[in-house]
Amino acid sequence: MRSLSSEDATAAIGLTRGRRYLMGRSTFDYEVSGSRLSMGLVRLLHTVVARSTGRGMGLAMRAVKPLLHSQLSCVHFADGSRLYFELNDVYWNAFFIGQPGMTYEPDIATLLLRLKDIDYTFFDCGANIGYWSVLVTSEMLGRKRAIAVEASRETLAILEQNRDANDHRFEICRRALFEYDGRSLFFSDDGPHSARHIVTSQSSRPSHTEPVMSITIDALARDQQLTDSDRLVVKLDVEGQEVAALKGARQVLKRDTLIIYEDHGQDRNHATTRYVFEALGLPVFALAADGSVTKVEDLATLDRLKVNPKIGYNFATCPPGSGFHRWISGIASQA
Structure with missing residues (x-):
C-alpha cells in the first residue's frame, strides 16, 4: 500500500484495511481513512443490525446522522486513487466499513480488468459518486478516458470532489440518460439510494425532486466527438430507465460498443433484457461474481439467475460481429 500522508494520518483519523479479489488474486487493495470515532459508530451499527433482523440500517443511520455531520471518509487505493464518500450513506459505508472483505460489483471489476490493455472510452451512466470513473481512469484498469453521467445535484458535489482528488482525469456531465435529448425531466432523491429515480411526468412528481435535462447515449458520443472507429464501453445503471437509455443508443449500437447493464432481481x-432480445436483437451475456461470463440463450435463463429480489444483476450486450462480441464470446466459450 502507498503510505498515507501526514494530513491523512492525524490523531483524528482511523484506518480500516480492505481487500478486493479479482481473477484469483488480490488487485484493489485499499485503506479507508476518516474519523475514528464516527467510523467506529458506523461499524458498531452494522454489527448490531446484522445480529438482529439484518434490516433497519437505514433507520439507524438516520437516527445518528446529526452526530456524523455529513462527514466524508476516503478510500485510498494502492495506486494512489482516492474515493470520498459520505459516512452516513448506507449504500457505500456497507461496502467499505460495515462488511470488510465485501467486494463491490466484482463481476464488472473482473470484466474491466480483462479490458485493461484494450483502448476504449468509458461512459459511466448513473455514476453516483464516481466509483467506476475513478477506477477505469486509474493505472489499475489502464487509464481509460471516462465521462461520468449523473442526474443528482446533491451527489454531484461528491462526484466533483472525487474528480478533483484524482487529478481531473475524468469528465462530468450532469444529465439524465433518456431516449430523447434535451427534455426537461425531474430527479427524485427522496429516500435511500435504491429508491432514487427519474420522473418523466410532472403530474407524477414526488414531493422532493430537482429538475434535470436529458441526454441520449448517442448525443453523449457526439458531444465527445467519438468516431465510428472508437471503441466504447457503457456502464448503465440508471435506476429503472435502462430501456429508455438503450432507446437513445441506436447509433452507438451500430459500432464497436459494449454495454454493461443492470436487470433487477x-x-x-x-x-431490460427482454428489450435487448426482442427489440434490439442483440446477444446477452450474464456476468457472475466469480468473474465467469455466460451467454444467455433465452429469458427463461434469467428466472434461474435472478434469485434475489433485493439486488440488481449485471449483464452485457454488444452488436453481433463487433470486436467486443468476438472478445466476450471467446470468454464465454471458456466457461
Whole structure:
C-alpha cells in the first residue's frame, strides 16, 4: 500500500484495511481513512443490525446522522486513487466499513480488468459518486478516458470532489440518460439510494425532486466527438430507465460498443433484457461474481439467475460481429 500522508494520518483519523479479489488474486487493495470515532459508530451499527433482523440500517443511520455531520471518509487505493464518500450513506459505508472483505460489483471489476490493455472510452451512466470513473481512469484498469453521467445535484458535489482528488482525469456531465435529448425531466432523491429515480411526468412528481435535462447515449458520443472507429464501453445503471437509455443508443449500437447493464432481481418480467432480445436483437451475456461470463440463450435463463429480489444483476450486450462480441464470446466459450 502507498503510505498515507501526514494530513491523512492525524490523531483524528482511523484506518480500516480492505481487500478486493479479482481473477484469483488480490488487485484493489485499499485503506479507508476518516474519523475514528464516527467510523467506529458506523461499524458498531452494522454489527448490531446484522445480529438482529439484518434490516433497519437505514433507520439507524438516520437516527445518528446529526452526530456524523455529513462527514466524508476516503478510500485510498494502492495506486494512489482516492474515493470520498459520505459516512452516513448506507449504500457505500456497507461496502467499505460495515462488511470488510465485501467486494463491490466484482463481476464488472473482473470484466474491466480483462479490458485493461484494450483502448476504449468509458461512459459511466448513473455514476453516483464516481466509483467506476475513478477506477477505469486509474493505472489499475489502464487509464481509460471516462465521462461520468449523473442526474443528482446533491451527489454531484461528491462526484466533483472525487474528480478533483484524482487529478481531473475524468469528465462530468450532469444529465439524465433518456431516449430523447434535451427534455426537461425531474430527479427524485427522496429516500435511500435504491429508491432514487427519474420522473418523466410532472403530474407524477414526488414531493422532493430537482429538475434535470436529458441526454441520449448517442448525443453523449457526439458531444465527445467519438468516431465510428472508437471503441466504447457503457456502464448503465440508471435506476429503472435502462430501456429508455438503450432507446437513445441506436447509433452507438451500430459500432464497436459494449454495454454493461443492470436487470433487477425484483423485475420478474426481465424488462431490460427482454428489450435487448426482442427489440434490439442483440446477444446477452450474464456476468457472475466469480468473474465467469455466460451467454444467455433465452429469458427463461434469467428466472434461474435472478434469485434475489433485493439486488440488481449485471449483464452485457454488444452488436453481433463487433470486436467486443468476438472478445466476450471467446470468454464465454471458456466457461
